[in-house]
Amino acid sequence: MDAESFDKFLKINHLPKRARECSCPADYWASLAWEEREACGLNAATLEMGYKEYLVGNNTGTWMHVVRSLEILRGCDKDGVPERYDLRFLPGDVVCLVGPTGAGKSRLLADIECLAQRDTPTRRQILIDGKAPDPAKRFSGESGLVAQITQNMNFVMDLPVEDFLLMHAESRDLKDPENVVERVMRTAIGLAGEPFGPKTQITQLSGGQSRALMIADAAFLSPKPVVLIDEIENAGVDRVRALRLFVEKGKIVILSTHDPMLALWGARRLVIRNGAVCAVIEPDKNELALRVQLAELDAELANMRERLRRGERIGCPDTAKCTLM
Numbered sequence: 001m002d003a004e005s006f007d008k009f010l011k012i013n014h015l016p017k018r019a020r021e022c023s024c025p026a027d028y029w030a031s032l033a034w035e036e037r038e039a040c041g042l043n044a045a046t047l048e049m050g051y052k053e054y055l056v057g058n059n060t061g062t063w064m065h066v067v068r069s070l071e072i073l074r075g076c077d078k079d080g081v082p083e084r085y086d087l088r089f090l091p092g093d094v095v096c097l098v099g100p101t102g103a104g105k106s107r108l109l110a111d112i113e114c115l116a117q118r119d120t121p122t123r124r125q126i127l128i129d130g131k132a133p134d135p136a137k138r139f140s141g142e143s144g145l146v147a148q149i150t151q152n153m154n155f156v157m158d159l160p161v162e163d164f165l166l167m168h169a170e171s172r173d174l175k176d177p178e179n180v181v182e183r184v185m186r187t188a189i190g191l192a193g194e195p196f197g198p199k200t201q202i203t204q205l206s207g208g209q210s211r212a213l214m215i216a217d218a219a220f221l222s223p224k225p226v227v228l229i230d231e232i233e234n235a236g237v238d239r240v241r242a243l244r245l246f247v248e249k250g251k252i253v254i255l256s257t258h259d260p261m262l263a264l265w266g267a268r269r270l271v272i273r274n275g276a277v278c279a280v281i282e283p284d285k286n287e288l289a290l291r292v293q294l295a296e297l298d299a300e301l302a303n304m305r306e307r308l309r310r311g312e313r314i315g316c317p318d319t320a321k322c323t324l325m
């Protein structure tokens with residue numbers, strides 16, 4: 001066993017450092033105190049498998065956890081009536097959840113996040129690659145399958161953007177971290193439309209900038225193959241571009257939204273009512289045409305927003321410049 005790469009693997013997965021020389025993952029496992037083993041949420045076999053996967057991914061320079069499919073097996077609505085659909089998603093799929101407040105959109109996202117095994121109020125079951133996930137993987141947090149992008153990003157520490165991203169890139173052991181960090185920065189600025197520099201402190205970013213940063217970070221620096229987005233509309237982020245980015249990376253994106261442009265952007269949208277998926281809609285010809293119109297409207301709105309921000313008048317191109325008093 002190559003000690004250096006094993007140590008990197010331990011670091012990335014937040015596992016305790018080696019206290020002594022170890023000949024193989026099982027030997028390392030045996031060297032841990034029992035409370036350390038408890039805290040890992042693994043066993044010798046899952047550790048060994050994880051290390052093998054890591055080595056394979058590391059040799060190819062990418063190590064996104066590869067998921068071939070994500071399935072949601074039907075549960076029950078709030079009255080205990082069975083759902084009508086089992087659902088299956090593949091890499092690159094964008095799936096939207098629509099439905100009134102309280103219908104159960106966030107609950108469905110939470111079922112995916114915790115890889116529910118008929119042990120949540122909905123009784124749904126999530127399968128990864130056709131199988132119930134390994135219980136050890138289910139609770140492994142950082143090394144899990146699912147990334148969440150939420151409305152409120154609370155950064156627990158303050159760092160310049162550049163250091164924050166470098167830390168992520170290094171923890172992923174990428175071949176050329178500086179280059180990747182630059183790409184993430186460029187992408188985030190492109191998504192937010194408001195420039196910021198590598199030295200900007202992350203707590204100083206606007207809502208839109210910090211969400212754009214999280215999106216770019218999840219796309220380039222996270223090995224997690226499933227991305228969940230809970231209602232982040234009007235967030236000052238180029239939403240369609242963000243979705244395209246995830247699709248290009250082969251992620252499965254599931255988002256809840258009231259935003260018509262996003263709702264039409266998914267290849268499917270799930271209508272959620274009374275805690276259940278009550279319909280699955282694929283956009284038809286008319287909706288696809290509408291999608292184009294909505295994108296144009298959206299670009300116009302974004303343009304007005306930007307001109308307002310710059311202190312210009314909007315509505316009349318001739319009076320675009322205001323007089324500075």
Ligand SMILES: Nc1ncnc2c1ncn2[C@@H]1O[C@H](COP(=O)(O)OP(=O)(O)O)[C@@H](O)[C@H]1O
Pocket residue numbers: 076077078079099100101102103104105106107108121122274275276
């Ligand atoms: N199938 C279900 N069975 C029981 N409770 C449910 C079910 N689906 C959702 N709920 C509960 O209903 C409440 C509202 O759901 P939530 O997902 O927050 O709605 P939304 O995000 O659509 O506004 C939550 O407390 C949630 O746990």
Ligand SMILES: [Mg+2]
Pocket residue numbers: 105106107230
């Ligand atoms: Mg919700």
